Amino acid sequence: MSSDRRTAILDAAAALVREQGVAAVRTRDVTTRAGVGIGLLNHYFRWSALRAEAAALALDAEIDALFASGASPPDQLQAFLARAFTDDADALWRLWIEATDLALTDDDMARAMSACAQRLVSRVETMLALGADAGDWTCADPHAAAMRILAFHDGLVGFVLTGLPQLSRAGAAAHLRHFARFELGPAADPGSNQART
Amino acid sequence: MSSDRRTAILDAAAALVREQGVAAVRTRDVTTRAGVGIGLLNHYFRWSALRAEAAALALDAEIDALFASGASPPDQLQAFLARAFTDDADALWRLWIEATDLALTDDDMARAMSACAQRLVSRVETMLALGADAGDWTCADPHAAAMRILAFHDGLVGFVLTGLPQLSRAGAAAHLRHFARFELGPAADPGSNQART
DNA sequence: CCTTCGATTGAGCGCGTGCTCAATGTAGGG
DNA sequence: CCCTACATTGAGCACGCGCTCAATCGAAGG
Numbered sequence: 001m002s003s004d005r006r007t008a009i010l011d012a013a014a015a016l017v018r019e020q021g022v023a024a025v026r027t028r029d030v031t032t033r034a035g036v037g038i039g040l041l042n043h044y045f046r047w048s049a050l051r052a053e054a055a056a057l058a059l060d061a062e063i064d065a066l067f068a069s070g071a072s073p074p075d076q077l078q079a080f081l082a083r084a085f086t087d088d089a090d091a092l093w094r095l096w097i098e099a100t101d102l103a104l105t106d107d108d109m110a111r112a113m114s115a116c117a118q119r120l121v122s123r124v125e126t127m128l129a130l131g132a133d134a135g136d137w138t139c140a141d142p143h144a145a146a147m148r149i150l151a152f153h154d155g156l157v158g159f160v161l162t163g164l165p166q167l168s169r170a171g172a173a174a175h176l177r178h179f180a181r182f183e184l185g186p187a188a189d190p191g192s193n194q195a196r197t
Numbered sequence: 198m199s200s201d202r203r204t205a206i207l208d209a210a211a212a213l214v215r216e217q218g219v220a221a222v223r224t225r226d227v228t229t230r231a232g233v234g235i236g237l238l239n240h241y242f243r244w245s246a247l248r249a250e251a252a253a254l255a256l257d258a259e260i261d262a263l264f265a266s267g268a269s270p271p272d273q274l275q276a277f278l279a280r281a282f283t284d285d286a287d288a289l290w291r292l293w294i295e296a297t298d299l300a301l302t303d304d305d306m307a308r309a310m311s312a313c314a315q316r317l318v319s320r321v322e323t324m325l326a327l328g329a330d331a332g333d334w335t336c337a338d339p340h341a342a343a344m345r346i347l348a349f350h351d352g353l354v355g356f357v358l359t360g361l362p363q364l365s366r367a368g369a370a371a372h373l374r375h376f377a378r379f380e381l382g383p384a385a386d387p388g389s390n391q392a393r394t
Numbered sequence: 395c396c397t398t399c400g401a402t403t404g405a406g407c408g409c410g411t412g413c414t415c416a417a418t419g420t421a422g423g424g
Numbered sequence: 425c426c427c428t429a430c431a432t433t434g435a436g437c438a439c440g441c442g443c444t445c446a447a448t449c450g451a452a453g454g
Contacts, residue, residue, distance in 0.1 A: 005431080023302070027412060037433040042413055094301070100359050101298045104291070105220070110360075117362040147356070147364060148372050154355055155348030162297050163307075165314040167344060175345050182379050202401080224442060234403040239443055 006044045008034045013054035019091060021098045022055050022109075052112035055099045059116045062092055067123045073131030080124070081176055084153060085160060085169040093157045121146050128184070137184035145183050152179050203241045205231045210251035216288060218295045219252050219306075249309035252296045256313045259289055264320045270328030274385065277321070278373055281350060282357060282366040290354045318343050325381070334381035342380050349376045 012034035016025045027047055031038050041050070066083060067076055083089055103110040124146040132139040139145050156176055159167040209231035213222045224244055228235050238247070263280060264273055280286055300307040321343040329336040336342050353372055356364040377385055 026410090038412095038435095039414080039433055040431080043432075047412060097298065097301075100355065100361055101294065103359055103361060104294075113359075113361050114363075121362045144368075144372070147362070147368075148349075148375070150362075151352030151356055151364075151372065152345075152349045152376075153352065155350065155352035158297065158351055158355075159344070159348055162300055162310075164297055164300060164310050165318045165344070165347075166311075167348075171341075171344075172348075175341070175348065179345070179379075223440090235405095235442095236403055236444080237401080240402075244442060 005034070005036055005040060009036060009041055009044060010050065010054060010057070013050055014057040017051070017054045017095060018058040021091070021095050022051055022102055023098045025051070046108075048106055048108045052106070052108035055095065055109065056112040056116055058095060059092075059099070060119065063116070063120050063123060067127060072136075073127050073134060074136050076127045077131065077180070080127075081173070081180060084157065084176060085173045087169075090161065093161055097158065097161065121150065124150060131184075137187050139184055149180065149183060152176065202231075202233055202237060206233060206238055206241060207247065207251060207254070210247055211254040214248070214251045214292060215255040218288070218292045219248055219299055220295045222248070243305075245303055245305045249303070249305035252292065252306065253309040253313055255292065256289075256296070257316065260313070260317050260320060264324060269333075270324050270331060271333050271385075273324045274328065274377070277324075278370070278377060281354065281373055282370045284366075287358065290358055294355065294358065318347065321347060328381075328385075334385035336381055346376065346380060349373065 009030060013025070013030045016029055016033055027041055028038060030050070031041050034041075041047075044050075045053075066079060068079075071079065099109060099113050099116075103113045121143075125142045128137075128139045128145050129142040131137050132142065153176060156167065156172040159165060160169055160172050206227060210222070210227045213226055213230060224238055225235060227247070228238050231238075238244075241247075242250075263276060265276075268276065296306060296310050296313075300310045318340075322339045325334075325336045325342050325346075326339040328334050329339065350373060353364065353369040356362060357366055357369050
């Protein structure tokens with residue numbers, strides 16, 4: 001089927017968006033990368049819709065990778081905390097920030113990001129709930145706790161990426177662990193020492 | 198002195214930026230509002246520099262208003278917590294988010310916002326330190342606490358403004374109080390008796 | 395008065411970018 | 425072999441927007 005080219009365009013868009021963020025990518029970048037003519041992109045997509053779909057693809061893939069279904073809740077939490085401030089995650093968070101910002105004025109992006117955000121919250125929420133059930137930590141209200149952890153996480157990521165105000169990766173990571181301990185109790189602290197057995 | 202017109206342009210830019218954010222305002226909007234020709238704006242400014250200066254003006258004024266020098270630390274904290282999620286503050290936070298985003302690619306904005314952010318942190322920091330000295334609450338590391346509170350605050354504001362993920366103003370306010378209690382101890386939250394919603 | 399010179403104006407330029415559309419390619423049915 | 429229908433192409437269009445620059449204004453000095 002000829003939708004080879006269609007998916008080629010979508011994949012190229014997702015890859016570029018993942019690498020450079022949503023703001024920097026142009027239609028011509030996508031068609032060049034996909035090896036097709038400019039017209040074909042507009043035959044299959046509107047740019048705002050393609051851009052939104054590409055961003056959602058890239059982010060969903062990342063979210064899925066982060067919360068690997070096989071891992072135990074403490075391992076998932078550990079992965080989440082560790083992944084937050086590594087430099088190879090910069091492009092990802094930058095994408096998140098730019099997409100969020102675009103969603104303020106772009107309806108397609110708003111729709112796509114709404115699903116993404118929903119998904120992320122529910123992943124964190126179920127992780128927290130499962131961990132609480134398993135006795136890994138205590139968490140009275142998983143949804144509220146997920147919202148708080150994500151809010152704090154977003155704030156810290158913003159500081160690290162923009163430098164407004166300046167905050168080192170190590171400092172941000174320490175703050176996030178500090179907060180996780182507060183939310184989930186001392187048993188949940190994965191960083192200082194693996195005391196749990 | 199002819200710099201009447203210059204300051205008229207700057208004031209018009211600051212007012213527009215305050216009302217509509219940095220992303221939506223155009224050079225022609227500013228010259229129209231200031232009642233001058235398009236050429237005069239370019240005679241006195243480069244757009245990126247004017248936009249950055251206008252944003253800094255608007256934000257600095259707001260920061261100063263928030264931390265009125267006469268108020269006691271607990272009053273200042275209450276004002277900060279209360280001001281976070283009123284609807285008339287939406288435009289302000291939207292401006293903050295857009296300016297932060299722009300700073301990623303615009304050097305002028307990055308410089309201006311760096312000073313702004315620095316200022317905000319130091320205001321919160323001294324408020325926390327003064328309150329701790331006065332026995333209003335306990336705070337071992339005012340700078341770190343200020344960074345954490347602001348990070349959490351930024352994250353919540355982002356959620357409320359973008360709806361990604363959805364979060365009510367009331368929920369956000371409750372979370373912020375929750376966090377303040379975590380940072381400063383129970384003594385810091387006058388409304389904490391029935392704060393949970 | 396005239397001259398000079400900075401302040402001021404706005405039509406128009408340059409450029410980036412999403413998108414159009416007539417032209418061309420190509421595969422399948424008759 | 426033609427015909428039809430869809431895939432594909434890319435030069436060029438439309439539009440927004442920051443910025444230029446020749447022209448004009450106006451006040452101060454002589």
